[in-house]
Amino acid sequence: MRLYIRIFLALFAVCLLGGCGFKDIDKRFFVVALGIDQSDNEKKPYRLTLQLAVPSPKIEPGASKTQIESIDSQSIAEGVRMLKAYVDKELDFGHCKVFLIGEKLARTDYQNLLQWMSRRRDIQSVADIAIGKPDAESLLQVQPLSERYPGNTLFLSFGADGTESSYTYVESVSDFSRRASEKGLDPLMPVIYKDNKESFIINRTALLNKKRVKLVLSSTESQLFNQLANDFTKSSMHGMFEGMDLVVAITAIHSNFRIGKQNGEDTITMNIKMRVVFEEAPKGLYDEQWRPIEISLNQEYAKSCIALLKKIQKANVDPIGFGLRYRANHPGKDVWKEWKSIYPNIAFKVNADIRIEGTGLIK
């Protein structure tokens, strides 16, 4: 009796398995990157570009093959549905690790796009997001020479597995969506260019407010920003000492900031501690006193930091999260209004503390 029941249950479970809608892996198209642009067509404002991986038996540099599909549509969700009619396999976003937003769209309004991404269950929060210049579509058309897997180049540029550039700010979808709604912390994204048919350049950072791009940092500023906000080592710094050019590599960096009143004025004080090694310096530096060099480096670094912070302040964005810290330190209801009136006029003070560790392998 009990044996029959057991057999029946097992068979019953097997029967139920057929009801699931699994599709085999060879019946799926894996989307590896998604580009969203603003089209010129007013009725269909979004242009979606999907980079689809074409499975290939060879895994060698340059063997990656991709298929690009684009479509203009009224909304993003409808566009993706419509694109299913363009291809023969089921679209799968499970491996979509890079999202590119066209510059034009990023300069108008990104909130719709963000909402779609947060709502979709198959868009992973750990994916990277970036702005494509001049537009996302042309960037996805680029076929890098050394690419081994479809879509791998862009993804490697962002992760810590491949290149780690001090100029590249890496932004994930979850962080972006946090910043897009948080009071006192504004979003930012890397900007991707292409130089020719085969490669990308990612060395600039766009700062956004809650709706659109407000400011695009130059590459030097982007690197400085990464040092300030992310404590990014593996970067370098340029300085002058008595008319001589110096370039130092940063081996350790630590920064923090305080908001408070100094001489009756609201001030943000940033303390930056750094350990550096010389990469480019005039010969004979080893025998000189290092302290004066450190002091002049400090002054120069502080000056460029303040210039960057002032520029960010002028654009009225807050990517470092000064506002968030202010809200944390001042409990109360009207603190956010208060901060909004303080921030445009707040003063900056940067205390750089650079320690020279050595001059490299030669004196």
Add this chain to the structure above:
Amino acid sequence: MNRYVFYNFMLVSFINLMLYVPHILIQYRYTGAVSSIVIGILIGTILVYLYTSAMARFPGKGLPEILKLYSPKWLVSIMMFFLAIMWWFATTVVVVAYAVLINRFFNPDANTIVILIMLVLACGYAATRSTLSVMFVVEIGLIINAPIILFVLFKAVRSTQLSWDAIRIVANYVTAMPTLSCIAAASFIFTGYINLSLFNRLLPPNFRFKFRFVYPLFGAMILLITFFVPIGFHGTEGVAQYIYVWSLTADSLLMQYGFIERVLFLFLLVYLNLTLVYTMSGWHQAMEFVKSCIPSYKPEIDSPKTPLSNYVIVGIFALLSVLYLVMTNEKINMMITSYWLIVRLFVEIFIVIWVFVLSRKGAKAA
């Protein structure tokens, strides 16, 4: 044997994520959640201490036997039947929520009802086993899954994405007046002790509760992580928009060199196990309570043959769960759950005080 008490406590404190506890607390993050958490910890601790010291006076006896010692049978039967409904509900909500979650994250093409039937069959079969077997399954389930959950929690707390400023902003709202639904949600973390109502039968006569200070510490830690980590990840404003806030938090984490890169899937699988174990344990308790209403009932902890009544009662539970899924949707489920949490708080306080009074009475009589 103390570890068997702790397993129950741990299981319930982990499962709070499936009962929308973080969601409820986060909704009220500016209006009383933080102070409610403090009060919830206090209430939870007091209840744990009262109930364990009361239960220690009745070694080897479950709640039905204890109540029957001093109260008329019909009253006990009504009480037990009511408790069975409470227990059934607690677990059904979890298993239904998980069926929906599978549909959302694993396979949107699959039918939710089919998924639920599969889950319910597994839990139902396990729940009909003897009390001792159920306890062992809980132990195995926790030994396998708890380290992974602690790993995910640890990873989340150590993540650089976690914004301590956001956490501090919300923590500053500690002065807001606590609300009832928040206190109910917060104290749920500590509610594992109430499983002693049945599992006390397993404890040997010379049993003593040890290391009771661990319960409040562990509960408080889990509660604080449950509430504050999502806020640190999704910001003070953004966090309120998510329905499955912890799934999203797990999805924000990356295991670069793990077998699966997305922590989400690890997290969901582990919670699948926990949900099954929790549902099994809950249904088993509800089943025993229903059986205790039958006049000829004799408590048994390890019967060699499974009585037919087990199958009948659990079968009804399973059918009702499927019905529950058909009749509700995500929104109603969440609303009902938040009311259930409040009712649970009062019922639990009532039981604990009742049993505690009985235990003192018994001491005087003896």
